Amino acid sequence: MQQSVNYLGLIPLFPLLGAVFIGLLHVFTCKKVRLPEKLYGLLACVGPVLSFILALKVFVALKALPVESRSLSHVVFTWFSVGDLHINMGFLADPLSCLMLLFVTFIGSLIHIYSIGYMGGDKNYGKFFAYMNLFLGSMLVLVLGDSPVVMFVGWEGVGLCSYLLISFYSEDHQNVLAGNKAFIVNRIGDLGFVLGMAFLFWGIGAHGFDFLSLRANVGNLTATTSLIVCLLLFVGATGKSAQIPLYVWLPDAMAGPTPVSALIHAATMVTAGVYMVARFSFIYSTVELAGDIIAWTGILTALLAAIFGMFQDDIKKVLAYSTVSQLGYMFAGVGVAAYSAGIFHVFTHAFFKALLFLGAGSVIYALHHEQNIWKMGGLKAKMPTTYITMVIGALALSGCPPFSGFFSKDEILYSALATGHFGIWIVGVLVAGMTAFYTFRMIFLVFHGEPRDQKAFDHAQESPAVMTVPLIILAVGALFAGFFNLPGIFGGGQLVSHWLAPSLTEHHPHAGVFVEIIAIGASIVAFLIGIKIAYTKFGLGASVPVFKGFADFAYHKFYVDEMYNAIIVQPYKAIGASIWKTIDPNVTDGPIKAASKIYMTMGTAFKVFQIGYVRIYAIYMIVGLSLISLFLSQSLN
Amino acid sequence: MIHNYLLLSILLFCLGIVGVISRRNVFTVFMSIELMLNAANLAFITFSRMHESMNGHVLAMMVIAVAAAEAALALAVVILLHKHKSTLDTNVFSLLKG
Numbered sequence: 001m002q003q004s005v006n007y008l009g010l011i012p013l014f015p016l017l018g019a020v021f022i023g024l025l026h027v028f029t030c031k032k033v034r035l036p037e038k039l040y041g042l043l044a045c046v047g048p049v050l051s052f053i054l055a056l057k058v059f060v061a062l063k064a065l066p067v068e069s070r071s072l073s074h075v076v077f078t079w080f081s082v083g084d085l086h087i088n089m090g091f092l093a094d095p096l097s098c099l100m101l102l103f104v105t106f107i108g109s110l111i112h113i114y115s116i117g118y119m120g121g122d123k124n125y126g127k128f129f130a131y132m133n134l135f136l137g138s139m140l141v142l143v144l145g146d147s148p149v150v151m152f153v154g155w156e157g158v159g160l161c162s163y164l165l166i167s168f169y170s171e172d173h174q175n176v177l178a179g180n181k182a183f184i185v186n187r188i189g190d191l192g193f194v195l196g197m198a199f200l201f202w203g204i205g206a207h208g209f210d211f212l213s214l215r216a217n218v219g220n221l222t223a224t225t226s227l228i229v230c231l232l233l234f235v236g237a238t239g240k241s242a243q244i245p246l247y248v249w250l251p252d253a254m255a256g257p258t259p260v261s262a263l264i265h266a267a268t269m270v271t272a273g274v275y276m277v278a279r280f281s282f283i284y285s286t287v288e289l290a291g292d293i294i295a296w297t298g299i300l301t302a303l304l305a306a307i308f309g310m311f312q313d314d315i316k317k318v319l320a321y322s323t324v325s326q327l328g329y330m331f332a333g334v335g336v337a338a339y340s341a342g343i344f345h346v347f348t349h350a351f352f353k354a355l356l357f358l359g360a361g362s363v364i365y366a367l368h369h370e371q372n373i374w375k376m377g378g379l380k381a382k383m384p385t386t387y388i389t390m391v392i393g394a395l396a397l398s399g400c401p402p403f404s405g406f407f408s409k410d411e412i413l414y415s416a417l418a419t420g421h422f423g424i425w426i427v428g429v430l431v432a433g434m435t436a437f438y439t440f441r442m443i444f445l446v447f448h449g450e451p452r453d454q455k456a457f458d459h460a461q462e463s464p465a466v467m468t469v470p471l472i473i474l475a476v477g478a479l480f481a482g483f484f485n486l487p488g489i490f491g492g493g494q495l496v497s498h499w500l501a502p503s504l505t506e507h508h509p510h511a512g513v514f515v516e517i518i519a520i521g522a523s524i525v526a527f528l529i530g531i532k533i534a535y536t537k538f539g540l541g542a543s544v545p546v547f548k549g550f551a552d553f554a555y556h557k558f559y560v561d562e563m564y565n566a567i568i569v570q571p572y573k574a575i576g577a578s579i580w581k582t583i584d585p586n587v588t589d590g591p592i593k594a595a596s597k598i599y600m601t602m603g604t605a606f607k608v609f610q611i612g613y614v615r616i617y618a619i620y621m622i623v624g625l626s627l628i629s630l631f632l633s634q635s636l637n
Numbered sequence: 638m639i640h641n642y643l644l645l646s647i648l649l650f651c652l653g654i655v656g657v658i659s660r661r662n663v664f665t666v667f668m669s670i671e672l673m674l675n676a677a678n679l680a681f682i683t684f685s686r687m688h689e690s691m692n693g694h695v696l697a698m699m700v701i702a703v704a705a706a707e708a709a710l711a712l713a714v715v716i717l718l719h720k721h722k723s724t725l726d727t728n729v730f731s732l733l734k735g
Contacts, residue, residue: 612731615666618657 005061008074008091011051011101012144012154015108016137018047019130026126037125041116044129048112048136052105058093059102070095070502071212073146084206092146092211096343096503099496100143100275103347107267107354108136110470114358115259117466118365122257128168132263135161139268143275147210148197151276155193155240158269159186165264166256178255185249189239193276196232199225200283215282215505226283230290233280234297241273241327244301248561250324251308254316258361261316265323266354271346274330278339278504285337285505295335295416299424299431302328304558306434310441311547311555314371315360318442322397323353325431329412332424338415339504340497344485345412347496348404351477352396358474359390362467363446366460370453373442374544378451382460385468387447389475394443396478398436399527404482406523411487414519418510429522436530444538487516642683649676663715663725674704 022043029035062070075090093101112132119128138157145151160183167179201209203225204217221229237243242250250270254261264270277284277294284291302325309321326349333342364371366383380387396403399410409432416425451457462468485496497508547555556562609620649672656669678697685693715725722729 612733614727614730615658615661622654622658 003061003065003072004074005058005072005093006074007054007057008072008093008144009076011054011058011091011105012137012140014050014054014137015047015133015140018043019134019137022126022133023130026124026130030124030126035126037116037120040126040129044133045109045112045116047133048105048109051136051140052102052109055098055101055105059098062093062095062098067502075146079149085201085209087147087149087209089150090146090210091144091150093144094503095499095501096275096278097143099343099347099500100271101140103350104136104139104143104267104271107350107474108139108263110473111259111263111267111354111358112136114262114361114467114470115257117464118259118361119257124168128165128257131161131164131168132260135165135263135268139272142272146212148200148214149209151279152193152197155236155272155276156190158272159183159190159240162186162253162264162269165260166253168256168260172255175255178249178252182249182253185246186239189236189246192232192235192239194236196229196236199229199232203229211279218282218286221283221286223287226287227290230280230284230287231293233276234290234294237273237276237331238297239273240276241270241331242301242324243273243297243327243331244304247301247305247324248564251317251320251557254314254320258316258357258364261320262354262357262361265319265357266350270323270327271350274327274334274342274346277331277334278343281334281337281339282505284334284339291335291337292421293335295332295421295424298328298331298333298335299427300328301325302332302431303427303434306431306438307554308557309438310434311551312438313374313544315363315373315376315442315446316357316371318373318438319353319356319360322356322435322439323349325435326353326397329409329428329431332416332428333412336412336416336419336421336424337506338412338419338508339506340485340500341408341411341415343500343504344496345408347484348396348408348478348481351474351481352393352403352405355389355393355471355474355478356397358467358471359386359393362386362463362471365463365467367453367456368459370456373445375453375456376446376451377449377453378447378457379460380447382457383447383462385462385471389468389471390447391443392475393478394439396482398439398530399432399523400436400531401524402482404478404480406527407482407485407487410520410523411485413523414487414516417515417519425519429526432523433526433530436527437534440531440534441538444534448539639683639687642686643680646676646680646683649673649679652676661727663718663727666727667711667715671704671708674700 022040025035025043026040058072061072071092071094073090073092075088077089079087079089081087112129115128115132119125122128135158138154138161140154141157142151142154145154163179163183166182167176169175200214203221204214207213207217239246250264253264256264284294305321305324305328309318309325312318312321326345330342330345330349333339333345362383363376363379363386366379366386367376370376392403396405399406401407409428413425413428413432416428485494487494545551553559653669653671653673653676656672657666660666660669678700681693681697681700683693685691685697718730719725
């Protein structure tokens, strides 16, 4: 029996209220006076921090319950009820959503605090925080929703906020285009999600459409419907979580302010897809084919993004592709039915990716919005805190033991190997090496060697405490988050996996210590090779390279954007234009114009009766009255 | 015998109608309307007599009172119309917009 707790609804409510309040405050004051930034900063941080405190409370409450009945719920009101479909505005906290809740609110709060410093001096300071709060609130709705429909509300909410925040610097047309791209690409994915929901409802929706009922009734789903549902929902996930073929929006999303990138990549938005697949693990675990498709899509995305990441020269783009790549790992994890490993990677990734982005933000802030890594160098001496924290983040990202990324990535690769997916494992190890290479290429170019732009270097200085303190906290997280799920071979208890077990449907593969040692050994070797190559090429200083052949091809991201543009966007535009030029005036406009013409003619025809002479109206009156009298006298007889 | 009164009433009413429709002078139109009112009064009185009840009388008295009030208003309107366009031809007053 699940327990009902009424504070569950407050968790998303706090940031949403914050968004409304800050938004109104900004709208009503921005024309006349400029409110102090401290006020906005304070208001903005209240919501996320309160949510985090409540999330802790949820965690404690769940912990107190016996393992098999760990779920809390709260139905706020009945949203709508049509036929068999009864949708409540309800929230559900089980171990899975609780874990997401904890790190989303924690990292979200830190990013808000960091933004107080980073966004200082921006003229739309208030607007920025209103959007940020809305973003976090939407993500919390997504995480806590007790049915796919409520989840979808949050799903759309984060899509909207990503659009608003990516095109935040809207004076530059390029940024607006990036926002549009993110929104449109996400819409394609969302369509998949909606269709998936419809099929799911068609299959087993009649007995309740919340996650618990669906899970109980999943046995009634036919194999074909399951497959269709899985694949359609996965299309939604590829949009939100930037997988092949819909990953193209994420690198462009770098147009937004850096804290937004951190929020999108670490805490909100992109993790939604992985979370959704884990949430539906009760269906996915029944369809092996869908799992294989997901795993292969994931690992190929990881490979592709890693290749792109090796040749980028924008510090944020490098990180963006690394996110795409890591998301690929997560999908590989959930694809081979290691849902807890995938979610664990989401969890650790949130720490080190937020750390890396905020560190990159700190560098960009110090260099007055310079993002090209070929214009940086030698910053180690100037920005020691940023340097040390970023190195910790980089080590975690590249999977160096004992940093958090190592354990989560290794868990995924081990699961792939143990379930017999050798191809995925080999590609995964290769990508691990590439990850180490491009991450340390970035670190070496930014912080080591000689400064390439002396003027910018001279002006650079360490960021204020409001920015470095979140970095330090996140660095601690990136260092130690891995120990929560220490595998048995290191004497750990796999706390996260056991914690998540009641919400997921998965079987832990047991392939023996030997396989585990192979997996770990291969990961470490790949990491060492990657970092070695990066050091020899960039560690001692390097100049701007000239890309030729394959490198040039990869530098241009395999021309995927251009291909999409040529294959999809341009024909679509052409169709639109031809409809506008031919069908619109000839087909659509015809009946409308005809209708207006009919009214015009009728108007002219009846105009003669309305000449305005009083006596003519008197005649109408008399004729009318006479006719009525005649009719009455007839009917009386 | 008493039908003749009704015939007279109808005759007067029709005269009034013809006056309203055919004449263009505001005053004549106004007088024609009064004629129609009085034709109705005559019909009321006649029916009252026929049915030997006082109801018709009451209505006739009321019509006279209303007609008096209406005359006061209508004459004022006629004066305003004359001030506005310096004529009393109804065809001139064909627009709602002044």
